[in-house]
Structure formats: structure tokens, C-alpha cells
Amino acid sequence: MVLANYVKTNVIYSCSVNKTIAITFDDGPHNLSKSLVDYLMTQSDVKATFFTVGKLHYPFAIDTQEYQEAMKKAHDVGYQIASHTFEHEISSNVDEFRNSLTLQDDFIEKVTGDRPRYFRAPKGECEEACQANLEEWGYKLIQWDVDTKDWDLETSGSESKRIEDSINVLKEKFAEEKENYLILMHDTENYTISDIAPWIIEKSGMREKGYRFVTVAECLGDKSGMYISGKNYGNDTSSTNTSIHHEDSPISEVIQKNHTNNIFNGNEQSLNSGTSTISIKLISLLPFLLMSLTYLFLF
Numbered sequence: 695m696v697l698a699n700y701v702k703t704n705v706i707y708s709c710s711v712n713k714t715i716a717i718t719f720d721d722g723p724h725n726l727s728k729s730l731v732d733y734l735m736t737q738s739d740v741k742a743t744f745f746t747v748g749k750l751h752y753p754f755a756i757d758t759q760e761y762q763e764a765m766k767k768a769h770d771v772g773y774q775i776a777s778h779t780f781e782h783e784i785s786s787n788v789d790e791f792r793n794s795l796t797l798q799d800d801f802i803e804k805v806t807g808d809r810p811r812y813f814r815a816p817k818g819e820c821e822e823a824c825q826a827n828l829e830e831w832g833y834k835l836i837q838w839d840v841d842t843k844d845w846d847l848e849t850s851g852s853e854s855k856r857i858e859d860s861i862n863v864l865k866e867k868f869a870e871e872k873e874n875y876l877i878l879m880h881d882t883e884n885y886t887i888s889d890i891a892p893w894i895i896e897k898s899g900m901r902e903k904g905y906r907f908v909t910v911a912e913c914l915g916d917k918s919g920m921y922i923s924g925k926n927y928g929n930d931t932s933s934t935n936t937s938i939h940h941e942d943s944p945i946s947e948v949i950q951k952n953h954t955n956n957i958f959n960g961n962e963q964s965l966n967s968g969t970s971t972i973s974i975k976l977i978s979l980l981p982f983l984l985m986s987l988t989y990l991f992l993f
């Protein structure tokens with residue numbers, strides 16, 4: 695008799711695909727996220743992952759359309775949008791914890807049309823009970839294996855020293871030429887966007903060594919698993935955007951219903967993000983269509 699292997703593997707510290715680098719940004723979307731997304735988009739072979747919150751730094755993302763637009767843009771070009779709780783905290787009360795995740799998933803879905811499956815705990819603090827809950831609720835818990843410590847301006851003393859310190863951490867790690875890297879940063883720090891992230895992408899030499907900058911899901915070989923919908927976005931997928939858009943068809947009504955709370959309600963983007971539900975809805979419409987046809991023939 696073979697005994698099952700009960701080793702828990704629900705906390706992920708590293709990528710698993712060879713020659714990948716997952717750059718991740720926590721705590722946005724905020725006032726700098728737009729420029730980061732715009733910068734990343736100038737690097738056509740680069741993807742990134744955002745662990746987002748709704749309510750952390752003021753003005754809150756949940757209230758600020760400009761920040762939400764940055765998140766939506768990132769999502770639509772194929773960057774991964776994941777959860778980092780709603781208010782950047784995990785309650786010891788399990789119902790409050792669950793509620794915080796639901797609030798953030800609702801927020802992400804409202805903006806992007808997708809619900810995330812990936813999660814990072816604030817400060818990476820998630821003990822066994824927290825891990826068990828996340829597993830039960832179907833989340834993948836992501837940590838990191840390179841901490842740039844970009845948030846820690848105090849220890850470095852100045853922004854230029856912070857940049858230098860973070861780049862030194864990265865240089866040391868990259869010199870090891872490990873199979874892959876999962877890097878922690880924050881899109882709430884201006885020097886991360888202006889210096890640290892561009893250094894990783896353009897000046898570290900890793901690209902030249904054959905490393906690819908991909909999402910966390912892709913670096914784990916789980917490209918279609920980043921969202922509940924199973925959808926991928928961006929220029930390297932062909933299955934995401936179909937031109938199903940007929941103003942008066944039941945399909946668009948179904949999609950509209952699905953996205954009644956979508957702040958981008960009615961535009962092409964929300965239709966695109968709703969296409970995953972189309973096939974299911976079409977199937978559910980079949981009996982109705984058959985009945986209508988039967989009725990037409992009989993009468």
C-alpha cells in the first residue's frame with residue numbers, strides 16, 4: 695500500500711520554470727502605478743505581477759478611477775493582477791479575513807472583469823491557520839525569494855542610497871544565476887519605478903543571459919491559472935478577444951448583467967472581459983432557443 699504524501703506545498707517562495715524572472719509589485723494601484731505600467735509597456739517582452747489592495751494609502755484605490763485605470767490597463771496587456779487583501783491586513787477572525795479577500799476580489803473583478811486566484815499576505819505574514827484557510831478557499835499563496843527591501847528608506851537614509859542598496863541585493867542574487875527569481879518590490883515607491891525596476895529589466899544583463907520576465911502564474915507553469923476565468927490577456931494569446939458585440943442580442947444583455955457593477959460598464963473592455971461567460975450562457979440559452987424554434991414551426 696502506498697501512503698499519500700502529506701507534505702504541504704501551499705506556500706510558494708520561488709518560481710518553477712527555468713530561466714524566468716517574476717517581478718512583483720505590492721500595495722498599489724496608487725499614484726505611481728500608471729507611470730510604471732506605461733514604462734513596462736515600452737518593454738514588449740516583459741510581464742509583471744501586481745498584488746493589489748483597495749484601501750491602504752490615501753486616496754484609496756477603491757475611490758480613485760485613475761488608479762483603477764492603471765490596474766485595468768495592466769490586466770488587459772497581460773500583466774497579472776492578484777490580491778494583497780483589501781486593507782493590507784489579515785484579521786485573526788476568520789470571517790473578517792474571508793470578507794477582506796472577497797472585498798478585494800470584488801474590487802479587482804469590478805475593474806478588470808476577472809477574479810484573482812493568487813494572493814500575497816501583507817508583509818508575507820501568514821501562519822498555518824491562515825495558510826490552511828487560503829488553501830481551502832482556493833488561493834495560491836505567493837512569497838518571494840528576492841527582497842529588494844525597496845520600502846525601507848529609513849535604513850538606507852536617502853533615496854539614492856536605497857536604490858544602490860536594492861540594486862546591490864539584486865546583483866548578489868543574479869550573480870548566482872539561479873534557475874529563476876521571484877522578486878518583491880512596491881509600486882508605491884517612486885525610485886522603484888524610476889530606477890530599480892528599469893535596472894532589473896534593462897541593465898542587470900539577465901535578459902541577455904536568456905531570462906524571461908514573466909508573470910508569477912507563468913513562472914510557475916500556471917499561465918491559465920491566474921484568474922478564476924482561466925483567461926489570458928495580452929499580445930501572445932489569441933483566444934481572449936472575440937468580436938462578439940451585438941447591441942441588442944441576448945449575449946450582450948447577459949454580459950451587461952454580469953458586469954452591472956463594472957465601472958467601465960458598457961465599453962469594449964468589459965465586453966471582452968465577460969466573454970469567458972459567453973459559452974456557458976449560450977449553452978444555458980439553448981433550451982430557450984429550441985423552444986422558440988418549436989413554437990415557430992407549430993404556430
Ligand SMILES: [Zn+2]
Pocket residue numbers: 720721778782815816817
Ligand atoms: Zn504590502
